[in-house]
Amino acid sequence: MSKKILVYCGSSKGHNEIYEQEAKRLVHALKRYDCELIFGAGSVGIMGVLADEYLKIGGHCVGVIPSFMEPWEVKHTGIQECFITESMHARKQLMANRADGVIALPGGFGTLDELFEMLTWKQLDLHQMPISILNTNGYYDHLLAQMQHMVDEGFLKVPNLEALQVEQDPDVLIDWMMAYEPEKMEKKWIYRG
Structure with a gap:
């Protein structure tokens, strides 16, 4: 397992300090493992917390931000590398291309969009990266229940759900990721019934 880890997370910090604390524990x-942190290049919210803390302890940060966000002045100016893309689609593609593993922290629509796109791509065998959720404070419990409902109702295959690793402890999550061996995904569209 290489060590370029893509982290999706919120541009807000949330209402509970535990989200910030656990983001710091994650970095x-x-x-x-001296990993490279790939993230959305933001200086605000959990994104900013991740980058600030990782820089503080000597980590290497790579940010990717679309050009239309630059005037918003949210781009982190202290990171070692920052790539500017023409669109959100290009941003997500570049982040994925650079990564060896994916972690979703608490976040909003953008975080979910990115997480589900990577899960979909994995289901389609477009990559074999480990994908995980750091389920801080039970943040994703309701979403995980919905995913199980999707399995129960026949819209999601069990092996594809099991490809998503869920942990509450950042150390356990990173140890799992560093020891990861790709699983076989089930191509649901070739099965009937």
């Missing part, structure tokens, strides 16, 4: 876990 300390990444630093144990």
